[in-house]
Amino acid sequence: MPKIHRFALVAAFAVTLLTGTAGAEEPISLRAMGSFHVGGRLVELTGKPVKEMALTPGGVPAKFDPNGTYQVEQMYVQYFLPAQETGAYPILFWHGGGMTGVNYETTPDGREGWLNLFLRKGWSIYVSDAVERGRAGWAQYPDIFKSEPLFLTTSNPFSRFRIGDGPDSYDPDPAKRKLLPGSQFPNDGYENFTKQIVPRWTTTDDATLAAYLAEIDKVCPCIILFHSQAGQFGFKAAQARPDKVKGLIAIEPAGIGDPAQAERLKAIPTLMVYGDFIAQDSRWPKIRATGVAFGDNIRKAGGHVDVVDLPAIGIKGNSHMMMMDKNNAEVAGVIQKWLGDNGFAKKP
């Protein structure tokens, strides 16, 4: 693995020499870019009282009738298709809980995220906002969504995502935060990261999976890269569409598929990636063990699963948000090498 990375660095340096613009990135050339919504259903609300609401602050209240038909539970997908495609299949990027596809765009400290880093290697990428989040929109509760939304405080993810050392590690002043030793998270960008957080419901899993299946039916064959909460969606969607999903990349999955149906994943090469500081954490040893055990199920059913603990291959300090860590390009390189090793390069 380290050898590969040194080679990649040499190659990048050679490109720099050829173009004569040291430090400047090459343009990203796209044969297409765009977006669409997919999935969802129509819901009729009836029998609700007409409300009086001012449409502008201090304005005259107007009658507002909430009864009618609503479009709900769709999801949003934005795609970027490189002019020089090197991947045999597009990759779908699925985010975790309380997040949107923004996770994969520019990092909170302003570097290129995995979207750009994979595009630059010739992969077609579909970045989505799952049901209830971001550009997917959200629906009335408790009429349509059955629970209240949860909101994350700014400090909540700091220790939970293994950036800070312990529940009291966060401080509004970046210099006063107690980081895990060698943390790769861009601490100075943490405030920007918290601006990405969106409200989350706990009762929309079925709708979310249904919309992801609609995305697969529209876009695939494909590879799916999924993070955290999307662990359950990535594995379950592949179990529902084993013919259309050609590869799975699980980034610290916090959920799994149906172990009794592990056999449905046997033809789908799967990579699981875990970051640093897991053993000492109060929650992550259990979460990792659940994911690894599910991988064992797939293996026993005849499938191929690689589990990469980044520290074990010399890549240290990664948080749960490794797609935006300072070494996010190095982690992307591990995934890209795995894709190549597993035959996902485009056939000439």
Next chain:
Amino acid sequence: MPKIHRFALVAAFAVTLLTGTAGAEEPISLRAMGSFHVGGRLVELTGKPVKEMALTPGGVPAKFDPNGTYQVEQMYVQYFLPAQETGAYPILFWHGGGMTGVNYETTPDGREGWLNLFLRKGWSIYVSDAVERGRAGWAQYPDIFKSEPLFLTTSNPFSRFRIGDGPDSYDPDPAKRKLLPGSQFPNDGYENFTKQIVPRWTTTDDATLAAYLAEIDKVCPCIILFHSQAGQFGFKAAQARPDKVKGLIAIEPAGIGDPAQAERLKAIPTLMVYGDFIAQDSRWPKIRATGVAFGDNIRKAGGHVDVVDLPAIGIKGNSHMMMMDKNNAEVAGVIQKWLGDNGFAKKP
């Protein structure tokens, strides 16, 4: 104007001949693409009761403490900078009420939206989701946002946005809808359009303007293209930052700036664009008159304002959502010509 369009068609045909790929689009080459959040503030919630909520349906209820500090009222911006820039300034695309930046991406019937069409002409584009919407996220109400959100039914925009002829013109079956005669809206894509709609508050105008100013302070000098509800934000933001805003393009603005401060806009060339079917509508004659009167204020203060009613220059059938109408490229061409005529091409 028609002459210009014929020339553009001839030029496009020449490119096709040169590349030998009839019908295929040229790649979009970007020197950079990415995203960021900007603006917002921290709010502390205290004294709220701890709730019991199941984090998964049927799961054991967990304690959830809503007290703490929240990041709220930020906005989301995604940018695309072409490798061959022809514009003197980037253009900020601001959406209307209940909408997100998705309005400017692929049209609901799958054609290229204004984002791509302006990028292809060499303009740097910043597409945003305003406070409360899409990837900007939203905040607790009534604690932080002071009102309840409004949700649009699927039928609501159909006549209000001058697609259908009258309040009863919508039908779930596209074939049974009563369209305005010659409507350019892609009727078969109307369901996809309704999937773009997001909840809207009526009490966030100040926060929205503050975040837009933060965007201007980060990105500009610039041109701002704004639609509908963003009429007030575009004009007010330019009045607050007349040194940084170099041009204004108001697409059917539903709000205006401060008439008493029209003088602050006198150095900013301004274009107002209105679509078809306005005279016969119950609301739009008044909305248009308010915008045009504000333009008169700017002119009287020494400014330059062009008002283009599309039907008056032979472009007929446009709805309120002209960026996604079937002739959206022709309307973009009108704007692009105005930009050139007003000196916004990059100096060699």
